[in-house]
Amino acid sequence: MRMxxxxxxxxxxxxxxxDVKVIRLLGSGGFGSVFEAIHNNCKVALKKFHTNTRNKxxxxxxxxxxxxxxxxxxxxxxxxxxxxxxxASSLEDQPCIIMEFVSTRNLQHVIDDVEEKIDFKRRVKFxxxxxxxxxxxxxxxIAHLDLKPANVLVTQEGNCKLADFGCCQIIQERPxxxxxxxxxxxxxxxxxxxLKGESPTFKADVFSxxxxxxxxxxxxxxxxxxxxxxxxxxxxxxxxxxxIPEGNDVDNRYRELMTSSWSGNPEDRPTMAEVVNLxxxxx
Numbered sequence: 001m002r003m004x005x006x007x008x009x010x011x012x013x014x015x016x017x018x019d020v021k022v023i024r025l026l027g028s029g030g031f032g033s034v035f036e037a038i039h040n041n042c043k044v045a046l047k048k049f050h051t052n053t054r055n056k057x058x059x060x061x062x063x064x065x066x067x068x069x070x071x072x073x074x075x076x077x078x079x080x081x082x083x084x085x086x087x088a089s090s091l092e093d094q095p096c097i098i099m100e101f102v103s104t105r106n107l108q109h110v111i112d113d114v115e116e117k118i119d120f121k122r123r124v125k126f127x128x129x130x131x132x133x134x135x136x137x138x139x140x141x142i143a144h145l146d147l148k149p150a151n152v153l154v155t156q157e158g159n160c161k162l163a164d165f166g167c168c169q170i171i172q173e174r175p176x177x178x179x180x181x182x183x184x185x186x187x188x189x190x191x192x193x194x195l196k197g198e199s200p201t202f203k204a205d206v207f208s209x210x211x212x213x214x215x216x217x218x219x220x221x222x223x224x225x226x227x228x229x230x231x232x233x234x235x236x237x238x239x240x241x242x243x244i245p246e247g248n249d250v251d252n253r254y255r256e257l258m259t260s261s262w263s264g265n266p267e268d269r270p271t272m273a274e275v276v277n278l279x280x281x282x283x
Contacts, residue, residue, distance in 0.1 A: 015084040031059040062166035078133035080163040107149035123216035128279040129160035135272040147208035188222040203266035210261030
């Protein structure tokens with residue numbers, strides 16, 4: 001994985017953390033926390049990386065991933081826009097990223113909210129907007145590698161925006177010998193080939209998308225309360241997948257897209273372009 005280059009930050013303005021006024025905490029993960037903040041008199045989202053984390057190498061790799069030129073150049077209505085960042089070569093330099101403020105809610109919040117109605121039309125809308133974002137990401141030679149509902153923000157108008165590129169990798173046609181990555185994503189959404197330690201491809205995101213389709217349908221947590229290590233072993237060795245509900249409350253094409261997307265063989269999964277085309281027919 002490339003180290004953060006000076007020219008990466010030249011694509012966006014630099015920010016001094018002292019010029020940002022933090023309003024409140026929005027969420028926290030393994031490597032950093034996201035805050036609602038004010039910068040240049042505008043409401044923004046501020047991502048600050050933890051300086052006291054146990055895995056400092058992984059935290060810096062996550063920051064560097066989000067600072068790839070290819071990531072900073074992304075411009076799509078269904079992707080959270082990066083507005084500014086600082087130059088950091090270590091966690092002691094207080095790496096941070098300024099992003100557009102979307103809302104305080106993500107798709108996981110919507111799924112968990114019993115007051116939210118998620119009918120077939122709405123789950124297809126979620127799926128289509130996430131798929132178009134991923135199709136665009138893949139066209140720019142990026143694999144996201146941490147797709148899950150918690151990493152998809154929802155605007156006040158109910159539109160989806162893909163966020164958190166902290167695990168992403170640039171996919172090259174002729175890959176060099178891969179450097180060691182300390183980033184693993186979230187196990188329940190992670191493709192079996194990645195769990196086995198193989199190099200990532202775009203099809204790893206398709207697998208994660210299949211798990212998300214299941215979650216849009218069931219509103220359940222995949223492999224809830226099950227032992228992580230046992231689940232990982234069974235996903236790889238026994239083709240374990242989340243249990244498909246009984247009943248006919250979903251279009252068979254949706255079901256088939258879900259199951260083909262989480263196929264154990266990456267070559268049997270559709271491309272994101274194929275996913276987008278199929279979802280157009282369901283909308």
